Amino acid sequence: xxAMRKFLxxxxxxxxxWAAATLFGASAHAAQPAPWEVxxxxxxxxxxxxxxxxxxxxxxxxxxxxxxxxxxxAYCILKFRASVNPIPSRTSHNTLIEVIWTVGPVVxxxxxxxxxxxxxxxxxxxxxxxxxTVKATGNQWNWDYEYQTENTLSxxxxxxxxxxxxxxxxxxxxxxxxxxxVDNEMVVPVNTMTRVLVTAADVIHAFAMPSFGIKTDAVPxxxxxVWFKADKEGLYYGQCSELCGKDHAFMxxxxxxxxxxxxxxxxxxASTDLPGANKALMAEVDGKDKVAAAGN
Numbered sequence: 325x326x327a328m329r330k331f332l333x334x335x336x337x338x339x340x341x342w343a344a345a346t347l348f349g350a351s352a353h354a355a356q357p358a359p360w361e362v363x364x365x366x367x368x369x370x371x372x373x374x375x376x377x378x379x380x381x382x383x384x385x386x387x388x389x390x391x392x393x394x395x396x397x398a399y400c401i402l403k404f405r406a407s408v409n410p411i412p413s414r415t416s417h418n419t420l421i422e423v424i425w426t427v428g429p430v431v432x433x434x435x436x437x438x439x440x441x442x443x444x445x446x447x448x449x450x451x452x453x454x455x456x457t458v459k460a461t462g463n464q465w466n467w468d469y470e471y472q473t474e475n476t477l478s479x480x481x482x483x484x485x486x487x488x489x490x491x492x493x494x495x496x497x498x499x500x501x502x503x504x505x506v507d508n509e510m511v512v513p514v515n516t517m518t519r520v521l522v523t524a525a526d527v528i529h530a531f532a533m534p535s536f537g538i539k540t541d542a543v544p545x546x547x548x549x550v551w552f553k554a555d556k557e558g559l560y561y562g563q564c565s566e567l568c569g570k571d572h573a574f575m576x577x578x579x580x581x582x583x584x585x586x587x588x589x590x591x592x593x594a595s596t597d598l599p600g601a602n603k604a605l606m607a608e609v610d611g612k613d614k615v616a617a618a619g620n
Contacts (some may be wrong), residue, residue: 462529
């Protein structure tokens with residue numbers, strides 16, 4: 325009876341996790357890691373869609389090759405085992421086999437390399453000039469953002485402590501999950517080419533936003549550049565992706581994508597009252613959709 329209860333509890337957990345992942349992945353309002361996730365976060369940029377398509381493309385090679393090698397191993401184990409093949413073959417060379425296993429892999433590698441290099445080139449070649457530039461500086465263990473606008477705006481973004489949720493108006497753990505929610509999100513307008521200049525103040529960090537298809541190291545004394553053009557409004561989460569010390573796991577990245585009008589209103593207010601600007605933006609955005617779904 326105890327074993328049956330454990331089995332039912334495990335099955336209930338798996339079903340719940342699958343339902344959560346399905347619910348989260350169904351919406352584009354936000355993106356964050358989901359339980360039992362085996363796919364990428366839902367794409368919010370064209371670049372991320374290209375990355376997802378390339379992953380699907382490579383599976384058409386990886387899966388058949390894996391099954392074929394497994395078949396060959398099983399075939400050789402069964403056919404050439406000592407009990408049925410006491411006198412092993414002494415064949416030392418076979419021209420046809422040599423040609424096949426040389427030409428075959430070369431063709432497969434070419435079919436993978438060409439689209440891979442095309443994708444890599446696209447990642448480093450933005451299709452248009454950036455309309456917004458934000459400098460992101462990694463610290464142990466938070467981020468400084470500096471908007472390169474007419475009136476420069478700078479602020480710090482750190483993980484949101486549970487004790488500060490009520491004051492920040494971020495008690496909804498669906499929209500502002502534990503270990504991912506921050507006190508001040510980076511805010512950018514939708515459908516706007518955004519350049520992020522990434523560096524660090526102490527050790528090497530990494531700026532990564534899975535739904536945007538971007539990731540780059542933040543190196544002290546060096547500036548790396550990434551860009552994105554988010555085409556879906558919502559709240560997106562990433563994390564520092566380079567081991568940077570004891571609180572590496574507590575260094576989230578949050579980017580809120582809003583309409584152009586909302587962004588301009590927020591930017592104007594944030595220069596003098598960042599907390600107030602954030603709360604006003606949250607009230608407008610969360611008022612339309614109280615639940616933020618997710619998906620990584």
